[in-house]
Amino acid sequence: MSDPLKISRRKLSDEVFDRLYAMLLNGDFMPGDHLPSERALMEMFGVGRPAIREAMQSLERLSLVTIQHGQRPRVTAPTAEGLISQIELTAMHMLSSSPQSLEHLKEARAFFELGMVARAARSAVETDVAHLEELVARQRSELNRDAGAFIKADMDFHRAIARITGNPIFIAVSHAMLDWLAHFHSSMLHWKGNEEITLEEHERIIEAIRRHDEVLAVSEMRSHLDRARSLYVSAHKGTDDRRA
Numbered sequence: 633m634s635d636p637l638k639i640s641r642r643k644l645s646d647e648v649f650d651r652l653y654a655m656l657l658n659g660d661f662m663p664g665d666h667l668p669s670e671r672a673l674m675e676m677f678g679v680g681r682p683a684i685r686e687a688m689q690s691l692e693r694l695s696l697v698t699i700q701h702g703q704r705p706r707v708t709a710p711t712a713e714g715l716i717s718q719i720e721l722t723a724m725h726m727l728s729s730s731p732q733s734l735e736h737l738k739e740a741r742a743f744f745e746l747g748m749v750a751r752a753a754r755s756a757v758e759t760d761v762a763h764l765e766e767l768v769a770r771q772r773s774e775l776n777r778d779a780g781a782f783i784k785a786d787m788d789f790h791r792a793i794a795r796i797t798g799n800p801i802f803i804a805v806s807h808a809m810l811d812w813l814a815h816f817h818s819s820m821l822h823w824k825g826n827e828e829i830t831l832e833e834h835e836r837i838i839e840a841i842r843r844h845d846e847v848l849a850v851s852e853m854r855s856h857l858d859r860a861r862s863l864y865v866s867a868h869k870g871t872d873d874r875r876a
Contacts, residue, residue: 790810
């Protein structure tokens with residue numbers, strides 16, 4: 633019987649990974665720099681080629697380096713989008729297996745939307761407002777024509793608000809949450825028979841942003857999201873009643 637207190641021996645590739653990761657954190661290699669060759673790393677750490685390759689593959693999976701055939705690995709520039717993408721599979725698994733987590737996501741999305749629309753109202757310029765108007769015009773052109781295109785234009789509208797903030801973390805998180813919600817509930821973004829109301833709400837949000845009225849922008853966005861949430865709850869209640 634094995635001793636539960638005994639410390640298991642780590643794989644050599646894990647040790648190599650830790651050392652290379654520490655070097656990246658310390659700034660020994662900056663974004664755009666090439667890492668040493670396999671042979672140089674083997675000599676540096678006193679390990680074989682398999683350990684180096686496994687460690688490199690782990691770094692690549694985390695988007696810390698890029699590996700191209702015949703070239704030394706290159707350190708990548710970290711981005712908020714890349715960071716969020718690393719948790720996508722885990723997030724999707726959590727959301728699919730936990731209804732409570734999905735509710736938490738909807739709440740988080742609303743929280744982010746209200747904060748971002750306030751920032752957008754404070755910092756938007758004429759070109760930002762014009763772009764939002766173009767998106768609503770595109771969405772209106774798909775009314776009663778292509779539901780998928782209507783939903784895409786709807787999502788693009790909210791993503792555009794996130795971009796106005798200029799904060800790459802806001803943008804990445806907003807995009808991810810919209811994508812995750814669309815995967816589980818596209819109806820959270822689009823309600824058949826309520827398209828015209830959605831368009832009117834978007835137009836009121838744009839007007840608040842144009843006027844740089846943060847309070848009004850938040851109020852209009854809250855009404856927009858609350859309506860969608862109430863429809864969602866009502867739709868699910870109807871489904872549950874029919875199943876009873």
